[in-house]
Amino acid sequence: MSKSDQFTQAVRSWVDVSTHRSMRGWSHHAKATGLSMPQFSIMMQLYYRGACGLSEISERFEITNAAASQHVDNLVQAGLIERTEDPHDRRAKHIQLSTKGKSMIEKGINERYRWVDQLAENLSEKERERTAEALKVLTEAARKLDQK
Amino acid sequence: MSKSDQFTQAVRSWVDVSTHRSMRGWSHHAKATGLSMPQFSIMMQLYYRGACGLSEISERFEITNAAASQHVDNLVQAGLIERTEDPHDRRAKHIQLSTKGKSMIEKGINERYRWVDQLAENLSEKERERTAEALKVLTEAARKLDQK
DNA sequence: GCATAAAGTTAAGCCCGCTTAACTAAAAAG
DNA sequence: CTTTTTAGTTAAGCGGGCTTAACTTTATGC
Numbered sequence: 336m337s338k339s340d341q342f343t344q345a346v347r348s349w350v351d352v353s354t355h356r357s358m359r360g361w362s363h364h365a366k367a368t369g370l371s372m373p374q375f376s377i378m379m380q381l382y383y384r385g386a387c388g389l390s391e392i393s394e395r396f397e398i399t400n401a402a403a404s405q406h407v408d409n410l411v412q413a414g415l416i417e418r419t420e421d422p423h424d425r426r427a428k429h430i431q432l433s434t435k436g437k438s439m440i441e442k443g444i445n446e447r448y449r450w451v452d453q454l455a456e457n458l459s460e461k462e463r464e465r466t467a468e469a470l471k472v473l474t475e476a477a478r479k480l481d482q483k
Numbered sequence: 484m485s486k487s488d489q490f491t492q493a494v495r496s497w498v499d500v501s502t503h504r505s506m507r508g509w510s511h512h513a514k515a516t517g518l519s520m521p522q523f524s525i526m527m528q529l530y531y532r533g534a535c536g537l538s539e540i541s542e543r544f545e546i547t548n549a550a551a552s553q554h555v556d557n558l559v560q561a562g563l564i565e566r567t568e569d570p571h572d573r574r575a576k577h578i579q580l581s582t583k584g585k586s587m588i589e590k591g592i593n594e595r596y597r598w599v600d601q602l603a604e605n606l607s608e609k610e611r612e613r614t615a616e617a618l619k620v621l622t623e624a625a626r627k628l629d630q631k
Numbered sequence: 632g633c634a635t636a637a638a639g640t641t642a643a644g645c646c647c648g649c650t651t652a653a654c655t656a657a658a659a660a661g
Numbered sequence: 662c663t664t665t666t667t668a669g670t671t672a673a674g675c676g677g678g679c680t681t682a683a684c685t686t687t688a689t690g691c
Contacts, residue, residue, distance in 0.1 A: 342606075345615040345622070346599045350501045352625045357502045373648070389669060402649050404670055426657045426668040450628060451494045457624045458490075467493040469617030474493070476605045477500045480598060521678070537639060550679050552640060574638040574687045 346473075360447035368439060373398075374406055378415060378432065382440045386431035388421070415439065494621075508595035516587060521546075522554055526563060526580065530588045534579035536569065563587065 365375040377392060393403035407430060410416045415436035421427040432440065455463060513523040525540060541551035555578060558564045563584035569575040580588065603611060 342603050342611040342615045343596075343599055345618040346602065347596055349618040349622045349625075350505055350596075350599075352622055352629075353498045354502050354505045356625065357498055358506075371647075390667090398648085399650060400669060401651080401671080405648080408670090421668095424658070424668080428669070448491075448495055448498075450625075451491055451498075453628055454494065454621070454624050455490055457627060458620070462620055463490040465613075466617040466621055467490045469614040470493040470497040472606070472610055473602070473614055474496045474500055476602050477497075477504065477598075479605060480601055481500075519677075538637090546678085547680060548639060549641080549681080553678080556640090569638095572638080572688070576639070 356450055357447060360450070361443075364443040364446060368443070374410055377403075377406055377410065378436060378440055381416065381430065381432050382437065386429055388427045389430060392430070410436070504598055505595060508598070509591075512591040512594060516591070522558060525551075525554055525558065526584060526588055529564065529578065529580050530585065534577055536575045537578060540578070558584070 361375075362372075365372060368375075370378070373396065376396065380392070380395060381387070389400060389403055389407060392407065393400045396403070407416065407418060411418050415433055417431055417433050419429045421429045458466070509523075510520075513520060516523075518526070521544065524544065528540070528543060529535070537548060537551055537555060540555065541548045544551070555564065555566060559566050563581055565577075565579055565581050567577045569577045606614070
């Protein structure tokens with residue numbers, strides 16, 4: 336195996352393991368809160384990318400405005416997001432997480448990453464330092480890829 | 484920020500970035516092949532865990548035998564999996580990927596991980612070596628967690 | 632050997648996410 | 662100021678994934 340292959344293989348293995356972990360926690364949380372996958376995805380997106388209009392939601396998920404509007408409506412009725420009129424353009428809506436919705440997502444994120452703490456316990460101080468360094472390098476490189 | 488927090492944060496950031504990448508490729512491939520998400524998940528599972536009976540599928544995905552049977556039926560008709568009688572227990576079925584199905588998944592996996600190669604190009608030889616080492620440690624630790 | 636349990640299948644029906652189509656209201660363009 | 666474009670909503674309807682219920686076939690337990 337060449338050195339390049341070793342790198343590729345190491346990344347693949349780790350991504351497999353961590354994605355599996357992450358997804359399992361994710362879908363578990365969605366189920367526990369009674370949210371469907373699309374609803375949950377919209378919440379997550381509002382959390383990470385902040386408030387937006389309805390069209391942005393339909394574009395990002397590649398669904399029609401009608402579908403997005405229906406999802407948003409359900410989430411508003413559940414008290415998880417707020418839909419207000421955009422003061423600058425009264426056609427548009429300003430959609431954002433409510434306090435309740437935000438804390439629900441944050442709780443989910445914490446649960447979703449609890450295994451990382453367990454992982455930390457299984458490593459020595461030195462290992463934690465070295466892996467943290469390595470992951471920073473990787474994350475940075477991946478972010479650069481996104482920008483291109 | 485304590486050293487432990489630094490580790491946790493580094494892992495979280497990387498998992499966020501890589502999961503996002505991985506999932507995007509994943510859902511793209513599912514769409515491109517015309518498979519629904521449950522169908523695709525069943526295929527992936529057959530690829531990684533090997534042949535199994537129908538009940539194992541319904542247990543793993545927490546659906547009824549009826550639902551699993553319907554999915555399997557569709558995949559059989561698409562020529563992606565094979566459903567044969569188990570010679571040892573004629574009630575049971577032996578479900579496995581067909582050649583066509585297997586190559587479809589492998590093609591998907593390669594596409595899904597192409598960004599890792601791009602990542603490799605953005606790193607120096609030394610960085611690749613060090614990160615590969617670190618990821619091996621992490622993957623190993625994560626696998627141990629699974630076993631508990 | 633007969634009752635019971637286990638592995639799958641099939642059919643009927645529900646719910647949900649999505650689409651199209653028709654609509655309202657506001658902004659932009661001419 | 663009228664026309665066109667843009668943002669969003671609502672209603673009707675399709676399709677898919679799932680469940681329950683009834684069934685067949687094969688294995689297992691007294």
